[in-house]
Amino acid sequence: xxxxxxxxxxxxxxxxxxxxxxxxxxxxxxxxxxxxxxxxxxxxxxxxxxxxxxxxxxxxxxxxxxxxxxxxxxxxxxxxxxxxxxxxxxxxxxxxxxxxxxxxxxxxxxxxxxxxxxxxxxxxxxxxxxxxxxxxxxxxxxxxxxxxxxxxxxxxxxxxxxxxxxxxxxxxxxxxxxxxxxxxxxxxxxxxxxxxxxxxxxxxxxxxxxxxxxxxxxxxxxxxxxxxxx
Numbered sequence: 001x002x003x004x005x006x007x008x009x010x011x012x013x014x015x016x017x018x019x020x021x022x023x024x025x026x027x028x029x030x031x032x033x034x035x036x037x038x039x040x041x042x043x044x045x046x047x048x049x050x051x052x053x054x055x056x057x058x059x060x061x062x063x064x065x066x067x068x069x070x071x072x073x074x075x076x077x078x079x080x081x082x083x084x085x086x087x088x089x090x091x092x093x094x095x096x097x098x099x100x101x102x103x104x105x106x107x108x109x110x111x112x113x114x115x116x117x118x119x120x121x122x123x124x125x126x127x128x129x130x131x132x133x134x135x136x137x138x139x140x141x142x143x144x145x146x147x148x149x150x151x152x153x154x155x156x157x158x159x160x161x162x163x164x165x166x167x168x169x170x171x172x173x174x175x176x177x178x179x180x181x182x183x184x185x186x187x188x189x190x191x192x193x194x195x196x197x198x199x200x201x202x203x204x205x206x207x208x209x210x211x212x213x214x215x216x217x218x219x220x221x222x223x224x225x226x227x228x229x230x
Contacts, residue, residue: 001025002047002118007037007063008080009055013103017050020110034058041067046075048117050101053081053088061088064095076117080105087174183218186211190220 004026006017011032018028029046031037034057040046053060060079067073073096081088082103089100098117101109186200193199201208 001027003027003029003044004114005029005031005037005040005044005046005049007031007034007049007055007060008052009033010052013052013080013105017105017110020107021114024111024114026114034060034063037063041072048075048114049077050114051077051079051097053079053092054083061092061095064092064097068095076120078113078117086178090174090178179218182214183220186215186218186220190215 001024004021006014006021006028008014008017009032014030014032018030021028029040029044031040033055037049037051041049051060051064058066060081064073064077064079067077076098077096078099078101079089079092079097080101080103092100098120099113101113186204189200189203193203197208197211201211204211206214
């Protein structure tokens with residue numbers, strides 16, 4: 001079993017996670033802020049860290065960045081938050097976070113994310129692959145969708161099908177890069193599921209109405225996606 005460091009300023013969350021993880025046979029160390037987390041990280045090398053984002057002294061993303069820049073991010077870190085934005089998820093994933101858990105945390109998602117973190121190698125932080133036209137694609141363990149849900153990720157994050165690949169312009173505004181990625185993501189799944197909105201909704205975890213609105217907003221050509229699936 002593993003040694004897991006739980007960092008959260010809420011006593012109830014610490015107690016709950018400690019109880020669940022202890023029942024699973026893990027050894028659990030608790031920190032209520034970044035200062036305590038630094039001390040425990042120096043005294044021991046946890047096999048995994050559950051790190052809250054919003055804390056009173058130093059936020060979790062800043063602490064994650066501190067560990068990464070100091071060469072201390074040699075263990076999987078799962079971020080936790082009840083108010084995380086997709087931008088925060090992108091930033092933490094690029095720094096080296098293994099997954100995101102959205103509060104309130106369900107037992108199933110917690111155990112799945114912990115199991116995934118303990119059984120996967122830690123990603124290299126800051127590595128990048130050169131793509132066409134001078135664009136760079138960060139080597140990330142997870143897509144944003146996976147990061148936010150604590151699910152499992154595909155082997156190739158930026159592959160949108162066997163027929164082609166997508167290079168994302170990382171020099172532009174974040175919103176534009178995110179829209180490009182999401183469009184490629186949905187086009188990939190539409191092609192894979194032969195244009196079935198029901199199956200794509202199930203696969204991506206979105207309601208059909210929300211999915212349809214999202215596709216229209218991104219300018220996804222549904223007719224073309226169906227043709228590409230044939």
